[in-house]
Amino acid sequence: AQSVTQLGSHVSVSEGALVLLRCNYSSSVPPYLFWYVQYPNQGLQLLLKYTSAATLVKGINGFEAEFKKSETSFHLTKPSAHMSDAAEYFCAVSEDSGGYQKVTFGIGTKLQVIP
Amino acid sequence: GAVVSQHPSWVICKSGTSVKIECRSLDFQATTMFWYRQFPKQSLMLMATSNEGSKATYEQGVEKDKFLINHASLTLSTLTVTSAHPEDSSFYICSAGVTGFAQPQHFGDGTRLSIL
Numbered sequence: 001a002q003s004v005t006q007l008g009s010h011v012s013v014s015e016g017a018l019v020l021l022r023c024n025y026s027s028s029v030p031p032y033l034f035w036y037v038q039y040p041n042q043g044l045q046l047l048l049k050y051t052s053a054a055t056l057v058k059g060i061n062g063f064e065a066e067f068k069k070s071e072t073s074f075h076l077t078k079p080s081a082h083m084s085d086a087a088e089y090f091c092a093v094s095e096d097s098g099g100y101q102k103v104t105f106g107i108g109t110k111l112q113v114i115p
Numbered sequence: 116g117a118v119v120s121q122h123p124s125w126v127i128c129k130s131g132t133s134v135k136i137e138c139r140s141l142d143f144q145a146t147t148m149f150w151y152r153q154f155p156k157q158s159l160m161l162m163a164t165s166n167e168g169s170k171a172t173y174e175q176g177v178e179k180d181k182f183l184i185n186h187a188s189l190t191l192s193t194l195t196v197t198s199a200h201p202e203d204s205s206f207y208i209c210s211a212g213v214t215g216f217a218q219p220q221h222f223g224d225g226t227r228l229s230i231l
Contacts, residue, residue: 034219043121043208043222044159090158101147101212103220107158 002027002093006106014114019078021109023065023091026072032094033074034103035065037087044090050074061085086113118142119211121223129231130201136194136226138209144189145211149220150182153206165192199230 007022025031032051036044048059055067065076074091091106118141126134138148147166151159165171165186173179181203183195192211196203206227210220 036222041124041206041225041227043119043210043224044220045222046219049219101218101220102161102164103149104161105158 002031002095002104004091004093004104004106006091006109008109009107010110010112012112012114013081015083016080019063019076019081019085019111021076021089021091021111023074023076023106024072025074025091025093027093027095029095033065033067034092034094035059035063035074035076036090036092036105037061038090038108039087047076047089081111081113083113083115086111117221119145119209119221119223121209121226123226124224125227125229127229127231128199131198134196134199134228136196136207136209136228138192138194138211138223140190140211140221143211143213143221145192145213145221146189147212148186148192149210149212150184150192150194151208151210153208153225159208162194196228199228201230204228204230 003026005024034049035047038044047063048057050057050067058064063078088108088110090108092103094103120139122137150162153159162177163171163173163184165184167186167189171184186192208225210222212220
């Protein structure tokens with residue numbers, strides 16, 4: 001089974017500063033990786049996905065993530081944080097589970113943006 | 116595109132009642148739908164996976180008779196919490212996906228269930 005580790009359950013950055021949210025995965029096969037964002041009392045919204053086409057993936061709202069196989073990482077970054085980026089972010093990996101897709105989520109990282 | 120509607124968004128009911136939550140894919144056909152439970156300040160816990168026209172696959176530790184899942188069509192799945200008790204209070208989220216492990220799931224906005 002694959003797993004996802006998100007380092008840092010809470011991250012605080014100043015408005016305009018770099019955002020870096022860490023995600024490491026374990027997998028015996030090439031993974032499909034995703035980042036989702038969740039605002040309070042809402043479902044999850046897809047930010048970006050890695051499906052082996054390119055190691056640097058650009059997503060919505062200025063976010064991007066780089067797949068590094070040697071480090072088994074898929075960290076999420078944004079050059080300049082906005083107040084509206086305050087939310088919970090989940091890294092996820094997709095795998096084949098008996099012919100069906102199964103997605104495993106990390107514990108989530110709550111991003112706080114300080115004015 | 117890829118909108119998933121989940122209804123209701125908030126339910127408060129008495130202990131012992133059954134509650135049905137609907138999950139609809141509005142503009143696409145979902146071959147697979149997923150039901151998650153999220154505890155406060157925690158990640159999503161997959162409860163079950165359902166494919167249209169077949170029985171749901173439940174994760175270990177999830178009671179099948181407690182959480183009834185029906186996926187009658189490619190656009191609708193329902194989760195019924197039977198004889199709900201306070202410990203069933205939680206945030207339930209559905210998602211819908213199409214075939215393929217590289218395809219992202221599309222999430223509903225969740226249902227907050229409070230059992231008194």
